[in-house]
Amino acid sequence: MSDTGTLEALVQALRRLPGVGVKSASRMAFHLLQNDREGAELLSRALHEASSRVRHCERCHTFTENPVCDTCLDDGRDAARLCVVETPADQAALERTGAYKGYYYVLMGRLSPLDGIGPRDIGVQQLLQRASDGVVQEVILATNFTAEGEATAHVISEALQRKGVGFTRLARGVPIGSELEYVDLGTIAHALADRR
Ligand SMILES: [Zn+2]
Numbered sequence: 001m002s003d004t005g006t007l008e009a010l011v012q013a014l015r016r017l018p019g020v021g022v023k024s025a026s027r028m029a030f031h032l033l034q035n036d037r038e039g040a041e042l043l044s045r046a047l048h049e050a051s052s053r054v055r056h057c058e059r060c061h062t063f064t065e066n067p068v069c070d071t072c073l074d075d076g077r078d079a080a081r082l083c084v085v086e087t088p089a090d091q092a093a094l095e096r097t098g099a100y101k102g103y104y105y106v107l108m109g110r111l112s113p114l115d116g117i118g119p120r121d122i123g124v125q126q127l128l129q130r131a132s133d134g135v136v137q138e139v140i141l142a143t144n145f146t147a148e149g150e151a152t153a154h155v156i157s158e159a160l161q162r163k164g165v166g167f168t169r170l171a172r173g174v175p176i177g178s179e180l181e182y183v184d185l186g187t188i189a190h191a192l193a194d195r196r
Pocket residue numbers: 057058059060061062068069070071072
């Protein structure tokens with residue numbers, strides 16, 4: 001490698017982060033190497049550990065270090081309800097309301113044809129299998145109230161309908177264009193109670 005090849009490789013690696021262009025990637029690399037070697041080591045170890053240990057839960061698809069996550073292992077939950085959310089952060093928002101006691105399915109994304117993210121990428125087939133296990137009575141579509149979240153809910157609801165699985169959508173009240181993660185707890189709890 002050339003004299004600065006290693007540095008260049010670091011900048012290119014940092015550019016893989018969302019929203020990071022060549023300028024900020026260079027700034028980060030410079031900062032780590034010039035001012036914070038300890039931080040650089042920490043980051044490197046944490047990245048290595050996480051990428052080798054974190055995987056997807058076999059039941060709900062969220063991140064976990066075990067085959068099945070803690071939420072799915074909690075047998076005090078209502079197995080007849082399955083709530084579909086886009087991200088672990090949205091799931092956490094619903095959990096904080098304390099108004100929901102069922103299980104979850106985490107899409108780990110949303111449909112986004114422009115970015116090449118289709119039903120396969122968000123595990124719709126897996127979700128359908130889970131939802132038609134005979135135990136689930138109601139799938140609650142709690143994707144975000146953004147254009148992509150609505151489109152995702154629509155596609156899933158059509159598939160559920162074909163399978164004859166009952167579903168509801170969070171009620172309006174959650175502002176249009178918003179992500180659950182940033183909505184206050186009372187509003188989410190209402191949207192959950194008024195679902196239809
Ligand atoms: Zn799980």
